Amino acid sequence: MSGPIHPGATLGVMGSGQLGRMFAIAARRMGYRVITFSPDCDTPTGQVADDEVTARYDDEAAVRAFAKRVAVLTFEFENVPSQTVEWAVAHCPVRPAGRVLHICQHRLREKEFLSGAGLPVAPFRRVESALQLADAAREIGLPGVLKTAAFGYDGKGQRKLVPGDDLAAAWVPFDGQPAVLEKFITFEREISVLVARGVDGEIATWPVCENEHANHILDITYCPARIPAAVAEQARSLACKVAAALDLVGVLAVEMFLLADGQIVINELAPRPHNSGHFSFDASVTSQFEQQVRSVCGLPLGGTESLSPAAMANLLGDEWANGEPNWAAALAVPGVKLHLYGKAAPKPGRKMGHLTAFGATVEEAAAAVRDARAALQRK
Numbered sequence: 001m002s003g004p005i006h007p008g009a010t011l012g013v014m015g016s017g018q019l020g021r022m023f024a025i026a027a028r029r030m031g032y033r034v035i036t037f038s039p040d041c042d043t044p045t046g047q048v049a050d051d052e053v054t055a056r057y058d059d060e061a062a063v064r065a066f067a068k069r070v071a072v073l074t075f076e077f078e079n080v081p082s083q084t085v086e087w088a089v090a091h092c093p094v095r096p097a098g099r100v101l102h103i104c105q106h107r108l109r110e111k112e113f114l115s116g117a118g119l120p121v122a123p124f125r126r127v128e129s130a131l132q133l134a135d136a137a138r139e140i141g142l143p144g145v146l147k148t149a150a151f152g153y154d155g156k157g158q159r160k161l162v163p164g165d166d167l168a169a170a171w172v173p174f175d176g177q178p179a180v181l182e183k184f185i186t187f188e189r190e191i192s193v194l195v196a197r198g199v200d201g202e203i204a205t206w207p208v209c210e211n212e213h214a215n216h217i218l219d220i221t222y223c224p225a226r227i228p229a230a231v232a233e234q235a236r237s238l239a240c241k242v243a244a245a246l247d248l249v250g251v252l253a254v255e256m257f258l259l260a261d262g263q264i265v266i267n268e269l270a271p272r273p274h275n276s277g278h279f280s281f282d283a284s285v286t287s288q289f290e291q292q293v294r295s296v297c298g299l300p301l302g303g304t305e306s307l308s309p310a311a312m313a314n315l316l317g318d319e320w321a322n323g324e325p326n327w328a329a330a331l332a333v334p335g336v337k338l339h340l341y342g343k344a345a346p347k348p349g350r351k352m353g354h355l356t357a358f359g360a361t362v363e364e365a366a367a368a369v370r371d372a373r374a375a376l377q378r379k
């Protein structure tokens with residue numbers, strides 16, 4: 001293993017959205033140079049990076065040239081093709097490794113990996129035809145959720161199935177690609193744990209986050225989650241097991257369902273910083289983005305303690321429906337922090353930014369962040 005990558009070096013990030021932008025901000029603050037690679041230009045990441053490479057992920061020459069320019073390559077987007085990673089790894093360390101991306105970019109591989117490692121997931125079956133869907137529904141029982149195995153996010157590419165549904169008709173939009181049917185979990189809360197793991201196996205988790213969704217998109221994160229300490233400990237311990245089983249180097253989000261009886265079921269993994277960890281930018285000793293820098297550079301991990309209870313509210317393009325939001329009104333809420341991602345077109349459902357607020361309790365923080373977001377619509 002080579003030594004740490006010190007400030008002054010150039011870090012490469014594949015993907016160019018808001019996660020890469022906040023990674024680049026953290027890295028540049030620490031004295032690194034950052035270049036981003038994606039098929040787009042004037043991107044959220046490119047706007048704050050030292051350089052932005054615009055090329056397709058299947059452009060072998062461009063990928064190799066990019067990898068030769070960087071001391072380490074990381075990701076802000078897990079759906080980078082495996083072939084791209086193989087080209088890059090010939091020229092620079094790739095962290096997390098291509099194997100981690102390969103597992104996490106496919107729901108079936110991810111669930112098989114987790115259950116193979118003895119970690120709790122909802123009962124699931126691979127489905128590749130209407131016939132297999134009927135068999136799977138019989139075996140695991142409905143209600144269930146049918147999800148495409150690849151490229152699903154924010155509830156896209158999934159459908160809830162209940163007893164009596166016409167399964168042949170439900171299968172039609174899924175036909176032609178592998179899918180997974182999983183049992184519908186009646187959960188009490190959705191929680192997530194951000195975990196970072198260093199080159200030497202050092203591991204750190206942040207306090208557990210509690211997540212509320214609206215229209216399948218994360219809406220509000222509370223940190224810490226309003227759950228008993230023993231459950232939080234169990235959630236953090238599960239996330240550490242996942243990170244170790246993956247041999248992760250980097251940051252990983254583990255999304256989980258918490259059942260009424262205290263049982264935890266892992267829903268999904270994201271091998272990168274995650275929307276639910278955005279609170280950490282303002283409210284933690286070390287943000288998930290700084291931790292990504294530290295871990296992929298082979299440096300010691302930073303402390304993950306919270307400076308205050310905090311809540312994060314996403315700002316979707318819908319906030320622009322009546323014109324420019326009232327930023328001054330939102331920023332008048334004491335302590336509120338505004339993050340905008342530099343995206344030009346505020347489309348409905350598009351993540352444009354977020355707000356973070358603090359409080360003596362997490363409920364107070366959530367009330368403040370909701371007030372601030374509501375104030376955006378004040379005329």
Ligand code: AMP
Binds near residue numbers: 153186
């Ligand atoms: P996902 O894309 O897998 O993160 O799913 C998006 C959202 O759909 C989750 O945050 C849950 O609210 C819901 N969901 C997904 N899978 C299940 C399940 N098996 N049971 C109940 N709700 C689910």
